[in-house]
Amino acid sequence: MIKIFLKLLILAIGIASALAVWQKEQLSIFALVQIDPLPETKMLINQEQYAQAHEYLSFFLEFDYVKNNPEAQEIYKQINKKRxxxxxxxxxxxxxxxxxxxxxxxxxxxxVVSDFFVFGDIRDLTIQGINYARGEESDKLLIALSTIGIVATGAQLASATATVTTAGVATPTLITSSATKSAITTLKAAKRAGHIPPWLRKKILDIAKTSKKTKKVGDFVDIANDINKLAKTKGGIRMLKQTSDPASLKQMIQFSKTFGEHSAIIYKFGGKTALAIAKNSQKQTKHALRLATTYGKEGIEALGKMGSVKFLKYTSRASKIAYKGDALRLIAKKLLKIPNWVFFAAMALSLIVWLPKRSKDKLNRTF
Incomplete structure (x- = not known):
């Protein structure tokens, strides 16, 4: 009786091992936990960063597990009331x-308005001049941006005069100068927030030196256009810091176009993995990446490994048995830590135990 029981137990372990290997991707989804956005939202509120708190919570409110949370709805109302x-x-x-x-x-x-009327550039140059006079460190990047800004303002004024002589038709220089001024305002804000990457800092400093001599901002135009495109997306400038060259800036712009106001949140958790996934512009992939973001970095990495079709299928299954909650998640996590060779060994043992006696004798003679 005990022998039969042990054989049945070994068989059960073997079958469970086979299922664990076969359904490893599904287990990886069972092990995931969706992010509770309320702790970070509350932290942002305490820091009086209401705009960012709104941006963060808004993303998660599109999903039922947060949308159906009364506390989340109440906090969202409070944020809107304050703003x-x-x-x-x-x-x-x-x-x-x-x-x-x-x-x-x-x-x-x-x-933007203050910078368009040169007040902002003069303000920043004055502040940096005072710092220099006091023996304090002056900000070379702000000085460079303000220098380019003043040159662009001069071009604006000249072009505005030309516009009058052309019966009100804006000249290309006027349009270019306006785009430049807008980008400079954005870059100053990014600088103060610590979002300027090293490559862009060097580029701006070099352009400022040239602009001071030539009284032109031509070399800045391409960067200005790209910065303005990225700035159109909520939270876009926070992603600027992650770029490494003009090509990666353009990639970030495309990413922000694809995911709009949620781009910064998705990138925050997914980083370069999210960028790679986003290259597939299919609607199903976009939905999968948004859903994966609710599981954080691990969710986006899982999506990257298995693809959108499998990810959506497995998360759909997981949502149907969510009532089993922590118990299932704990089991899945434990099973995922076990190396595959252990499962294969258990499967092999169960086969050997249940082989007919004659087959066992042949197997023994073979070895």
Whole structure:
């Protein structure tokens, strides 16, 4: 009786091992945990970063597990209420004019307006000049951007005069100078937030030296156009820091076009893996990447390994047995830690145990 029981137990272990090997990808999905966005949202609120808190929570609210959470809905309402207060808006406008940076659209508009009327460039050069006079370190990048900005303003004024003589038709120089000024405002904000990558810093410093001599911003035009494209996407400038050259900047622009306002959140968790997946522009892939982001870095890596079709199939299965929750997740995690050779050994043992006696004798003679 005990012998039969042991044989049945070994058989069960062998079958379980075969299933574990066969369904390893499914197990990897069972082991994933969807992100709870509330802790980070609350942290951003405590830091008074309401725009970023709104951006972060908005992404997760598109998924039922957060959408059906009353606390998440209440926090979302509180964020919107705060952002609509007149006092808050006035503060952001003032911040945009005085500091040249803001996390809110209304403050960014104020910053752009101040820079378009050269006030912003003069402000920044004055601040850096005061720092230099005090023996403090001056910011070479801000000085470079302000220099390019003043040159662009001169081109704007000259082009505006030319526009009058051409019956109101904007000249190419006027359009180019306006794009340049807009990009400079964005780059100043990115600089203050620490989002300028080394390659771009070097490029700007070199262009500023040339612009000072030639009184032209021609070399800056291509960069300005790309920066403006990336800046159109909410959170786009936060992704600027991750670029390494002009080609990677263009790749980031394409990524931001594909995923729009959610680009920064997806990239935050997926990084280069998300960029690689996003090259497949199929609608199914876009949906899979958004869903994978709710599982964080591990979810996006799983999507990268198995593809969108399998990922969506396995996550759909997992959602149907979500009521088993932590128990299933714990089992899946434990099984994934076991090397495949252990499973194959268990399968081989179960086969040997259940072989007929005659076959066992042949096997013994072989060895």
């Amino acid at each position: 609509n207060e007149l006092e808050y808006k006035a503060k952001k406008i003032t911040q945009g004019i005085i500091t040249g940076t803001s996390d809110e659209t209304i403050g960014q508009v104020a910053s």
